[in-house]
Amino acid sequence: MKTTDTHTTHREVELLETLRGWGGSARTAALAEALGVSEETVRRTVKALAKGGRVHRVHGGVYLANSDAGAPVRSRLEKYAAEKTRIAAAAAGLIPNGACIFLDVGSTTAFVAEALRDHRDLTVVTNGLYAAQSLVRRNGNTVWLAGGELREAELGTFGTSAMAFVERFNIDMAVLSVDGIDPDSGFLIAGAAEAELARAVTKHARRNLVVVGQTKFGQTAPMVACAPTAIDLLVTDAPLQPVFEKRMLDWDIELVVARKGRT
Missing domain, CATH: 3.40.50.1360 (Rossmann fold)
Structure with a gap:
């Protein structure tokens, strides 16, 4: 079982909060626009989060590993x-x-x-x-x-x-x-x-x-x-x-x- 790194960076928190606000999933391009950063920055952040088991990567996008956590x-x-x-x-x-x-x-x-x-x-x-x-x-x-x-x-x-x-x-x-x-x-x-x-x-x-x-x-x-x-x-x-x-x-x-x- 993967463990959770509790030392979450500001950029990772921003991305996770944005995903939760959008129902748990988003395209990389949309995240880059919302966060005011490049798509490459989003991809690096997503890669780090995926290593900790917090998100799953798909082609061109990302979704939360525990989608219920961000549901209304x-x-x-x-x-x-x-x-x-x-x-x-x-x-x-x-x-x-x-x-x-x-x-x-x-x-x-x-x-x-x-x-x-x-x-x-x-x-x-x-x-x-x-x-x-x-x-x-x-x-x-x-x-x-x-x-x-x-x-x-x-x-x-x-x-x-x-x-x-x-x-x-x-x-x-x-x-x-x-x-x-x-x-x-x-x-x-x-x-x-x-x-x-x-x-x-x-x-x-x-x-x-x-x-x-x-x-x-x-x-x-x-x-x-x-x-x-x-x-x-x-x-x-x-x-x-x-x-x-x-x-x-x-x-x-x-x-x-x-x-x-x-x-």
């Missing part, structure tokens, strides 16, 4: 809904009434928000519109939506304002989604802004919970979300492969498997 949250909500529902139910069972929680913009986290609708007196801090709408005005909950740049693809807010807002709260548990899990680099996220916020939140919350389906294990993405040891709990939908099970032990992460037939 609306489309990701429709994929693996049964698995995400199981994961969400298990995650909600780990959160007590009255807790102060952070929910990110991930599609699996959106399912967690739905699973929390019967909880009471939660203080919900989020940068995601789905989570905010699911839990506002329910059972004595208080919902705080972080300010910042509102991005359409994620339907969430990002930037220094969002990070500063989140850090004002005494968060009992942060619930996070990721775009990939690598046995060497750990928890990976496609977007730079999402990764930056994840690092800020995991340093601040008492406990950090990752909710992730089996399809994300072994997937790559360009940004490291946080140090693997910053995560306390991981909820997924099936037993892990031995290499990842060992990593959870190495990183001292409690594993919860939401199996079929459980609620």
Whole structure:
């Protein structure tokens, strides 16, 4: 399995962000025009990214290795809904009434928000519109939506304002989604802004919970979300492969498997 080089250059980040904004694929000429560089510069950048397993090259173009990572949250909500529902139910069972929680913009986290609708007196801090709408005005909950740049693809807010807002709260548990899990680099996220916020939140919350389906294990993405040891709990939908099970032990992460037939 290829490992992910976490030392991503500015040019590589620019190219990856452009690909995500265009749905995951583009022609070399179009990328050169969008980035204001030569096609040869694009080809060199793509070659470096392909060596790290982040993109695939085709004649005259390139596409993201993990196309789901850059897809709008609306489309990701429709994929693996049964698995995400199981994961969400298990995650909600780990959160007590009255807790102060952070929910990110991930599609699996959106399912967690739905699973929390019967909880009471939660203080919900989020940068995601789905989570905010699911839990506002329910059972004595208080919902705080972080300010910042509102991005359409994620339907969430990002930037220094969002990070500063989140850090004002005494968060009992942060619930996070990721775009990939690598046995060497750990928890990976496609977007730079999402990764930056994840690092800020995991340093601040008492406990950090990752909710992730089996399809994300072994997937790559360009940004490291946080140090693997910053995560306390991981909820997924099936037993892990031995290499990842060992990593959870190495990183001292409690594993919860939401199996079929459980609620």
